[in-house]
Every structure is written in C-alpha cells, then in structure tokens.
Amino acid sequence: MLSLLLCLKFMCTGCGSAIDTALQCESPETQDQQGATTKIHCPFCKAKNQVVFTTDGAIHAVTRARTYERIPEPSVN
Numbered sequence: 132m133l134s135l136l137l138c139l140k141f142m143c144t145g146c147g148s149a150i151d152t153a154l155q156c157e158s159p160e161t162q163d164q165q166g167a168t169t170k171i172h173c174p175f176c177k178a179k180n181q182v183v184f185t186t187d188g189a190i191h192a193v194t195r196a197r198t199y200e201r202i203p204e205p206s207v208n
C-alpha cells in the first residue's frame with residue numbers, strides 16, 4: 132500500500148492567512164486522474180476551505196466550502 136505525505140500551502144478564503152497543512156494520501160494512483168478534494172478548517176477564522184489538489188502536491192483550487200449544516204433559517208412567524 133502506497134501512501135504519500137503531502138504538504139499543502141494555501142491562503143484561507145475567509146481571512147487570507149497562509150495555511151500550512153500536511154495530508155496523508157492513501158493509494159495516490161487512484162486519485163491523480165481528477166485530483167482530490169479535502170476540506171480544511173482555518174485555525175484563525177474557522178472558515179472551511181475546500182482544497183482541490185493533485186498528488187504531486189500542486190493545488191488547483193481553493194474555494195470556500197459551503198457549510199450546509201449551518202444555514203441560518205429564518206424564523207417563521
């Protein structure tokens with residue numbers, strides 16, 4: 132079983148802070164066709180960043196992950 136330790140560096144979509152994270156990838160050959168996606172919480176502003184990367188360590192996109200579980204619901208009166 133191959134596993135790969137990747138170091139990803141990106142800018143937080145919430146506050147713009149530089150985030151360094153290390154990620155363990157299992158069986159990278161299954162992932163490098165389309166890239167892999169991971170969600171990383173910013174330690175500073177708690178924003179959830181969705182990072183699209185390939186197993187060579189290249190980051191392809193960083194977007195703000197949508198937090199479906201915390202959608203504010205308007206109260207019905």
Ligand SMILES: [Zn+2]
Pocket residue numbers: 143144145146147148173174175176177178
């Ligand atoms: Zn942040």
